[in-house]
Amino acid sequence: MSGPLPYIGLLRFAGPDAHSFLQGQVSHDTRRLSAGAPLLAAYSTAQGRVVAVLHLLPHTSGVVALLPRELVLPTLERLRKFVLRAKVTMEDLSQTYGVVGEHGSPALSAAGLSLPDAGGGYVEHDGIGVARVGAEPSRYWVIGPAASLAQHGLAGENRGGSGDLERIERDWRLADIRAGLPQVYAATCEMFVAQMLNLDLIDGISFTKGCFTGQEIIARTQHLGRIKRRMFRLRLPAGSWAIGQALRLTDGRAGRLTELARVREEFEALAVLNTDAGAAGAADTEAAPGDAVAAVELPLPYPLRSAATAR
Numbered sequence: 001m002s003g004p005l006p007y008i009g010l011l012r013f014a015g016p017d018a019h020s021f022l023q024g025q026v027s028h029d030t031r032r033l034s035a036g037a038p039l040l041a042a043y044s045t046a047q048g049r050v051v052a053v054l055h056l057l058p059h060t061s062g063v064v065a066l067l068p069r070e071l072v073l074p075t076l077e078r079l080r081k082f083v084l085r086a087k088v089t090m091e092d093l094s095q096t097y098g099v100v101g102e103h104g105s106p107a108l109s110a111a112g113l114s115l116p117d118a119g120g121g122y123v124e125h126d127g128i129g130v131a132r133v134g135a136e137p138s139r140y141w142v143i144g145p146a147a148s149l150a151q152h153g154l155a156g157e158n159r160g161g162s163g164d165l166e167r168i169e170r171d172w173r174l175a176d177i178r179a180g181l182p183q184v185y186a187a188t189c190e191m192f193v194a195q196m197l198n199l200d201l202i203d204g205i206s207f208t209k210g211c212f213t214g215q216e217i218i219a220r221t222q223h224l225g226r227i228k229r230r231m232f233r234l235r236l237p238a239g240s241w242a243i244g245q246a247l248r249l250t251d252g253r254a255g256r257l258t259e260l261a262r263v264r265e266e267f268e269a270l271a272v273l274n275t276d277a278g279a280a281g282a283a284d285t286e287a288a289p290g291d292a293v294a295a296v297e298l299p300l301p302y303p304l305r306s307a308a309t310a311r
Contacts, residue, residue, distance in 0.1 A: 002102045003168040004155045009069030009094035010143060011076060014062030017086040022063060025079060025213050026054060027194055029206040033058040036120040038131040038141075040181075040204040042194045043075060048217025049190040050197060051075060053183055053204075057143065058122055059129050062089075064143060069094055070186045082213075098149045100142040101172040108140065111152040115140075128152065134202065135301075136179055174261035177268050180300040182231055183259050187244030191256065195221050196229045196272045201302050230275050230304050231258060235296040236267040250292040252277030268298070275304075 013022060023030045028041035039056040052075045055066040067075065072092050079090060102108055105115055113130055116123045121132045128144035142154055149155040176183065182197035194214075199205050200222060207222060221227060241260055248254040255273035 001164065001168050001171045002104070002107055003100065003164060005099045005101045005169060005172055006165065007069055007169055008066055008099040009072035009092065010097050010099065011065040011067065011072050012059070012062045012091045012093050013065070013088055014091070015086075015088040017088045018063050021083070021086045021088040022056070023209065024211065025082065026056070027199065027205045027212060027214070027218065028056075028203075029209040030056070030063070031209075033063060036122055038122045040134065040199070040202065042197070042199055042204060042214075043079070044194065044214030044218070045190060046213055048193045048214040048221070050184050050192050050194055051078060051189055053197065053199075055131070055133075055141065057129050057131050057141070059143070060124060060127070064093065064097075064129070066099060066141060066143070068183065068185050071184070071189065074186075074189070096145060097143060098146040098155045100149060100154050101168065102140040102142055102154075103171070103175065104138050105140075107154065108142070111154055113142075113152065128154075133175075134179060134181055136175075139175060139179075170261050173259060174263065174268060177233060177259050177261055177270050178301075180231070180233060180270070180302060182270065185243050187242070188256065188258055191244075192229075192258075192272055193221050194218050195227045196231065197258070198231045198300075198302075198304070201305070226275075228275055229255065229272055231270050231272050232304075233298040233300050234269045234271055235263075235298055236269055237294060238265045238267075241267055241269065247271065247293050247295075249273070249295050252292075 019030045026041035026043050028039050032039055036058055041054050042050045043052045043054055044050050052067045052071050057064045072094055076090055113125050114123050116130055116132050123130050128148055131141045133139040194205055243257055243260055245257045253273040255271050257269050257271045259270040261268050
């Protein structure tokens with residue numbers, strides 16, 4: 001189900017140093033934005049813990065980052081500490097811009113909007129940006145001034161009434177889960193290194209771009225051996241589940257939920273777990289008390305290899 005995604009916020013970076021500022025802060029190479037390509041990246045602490053997962057779009061008004069609305073202001077406050085003399089401005093657009101999630105292209109075609117080509121992945125028309133989501137051929141982010149989106153019939157009262165917003169969000173989260181796309185929320189902020197979220201497997205990290213915040217830990221994790229925690233896709237039984245909740249599976253692996261969507265009486269989820277049942281440390285044991293969960297591991301659309309090819 002397509003429509004508005006009010007749980008997603010927008011953070012805009014503008015000014016002559018916007019790209020170079022982001023180059024020193026996020027995990028991917030922002031030079032790709034200049035070629036009109038959207039970018040998936042992590043913003044991490046100096047200790048390599050992911051603060052936010054960002055979908056960066058090369059909007060004509062500046063680089064626009066999509067992330068959970070609850071993390072926009074905390075992320076903005078952190079980044080402002082590093083501006084120093086850089087000519088960059090940062091602004092929370094969440095009140096004036098909208099985010100729409102489109103499954104398929106009919107609504108975009110009806111609105112007179114072009115689709116991104118296979119090479120670039122992003123196209124813009126009168127301030128409305130359309131970006132392909134990751135490697136998926138027919139799922140799109142649509143961003144722009146809220147009034148413009150409404151004029152094109154993509155948001156507002158004519159789409160996504162209050163009764164539908166929960167279903168629209170559930171469908172979008174479920175699509176993210178099935179695509180193996182990670183997300184970080186307030187409940188999981190600073191819990192994971194980027195590789196634990198599989199960002200090295202889905203083109204979310206550049207290992208050749210040079211220094212960025214958290215780079216030393218992320219590079220060390222990549223090159224010193226097998227990554228001991230990864231993000232898996234699970235089917236969970238009916239229950240009271242929440243993002244950030246600790247769990248232990250019946251096979252002995254333990255970890256935390258990172259994304260969640262109800263599917264009838266059950267749930268599909270993404271969870272960061274130990275890759276080996278016997279690898280649980282003291283922290284994992286303390287984090288996942290109680291009965292083991294009879295979860296079913298579901299396939300991801302990419303292999304969970306221990307290391308990605310350096311980019």
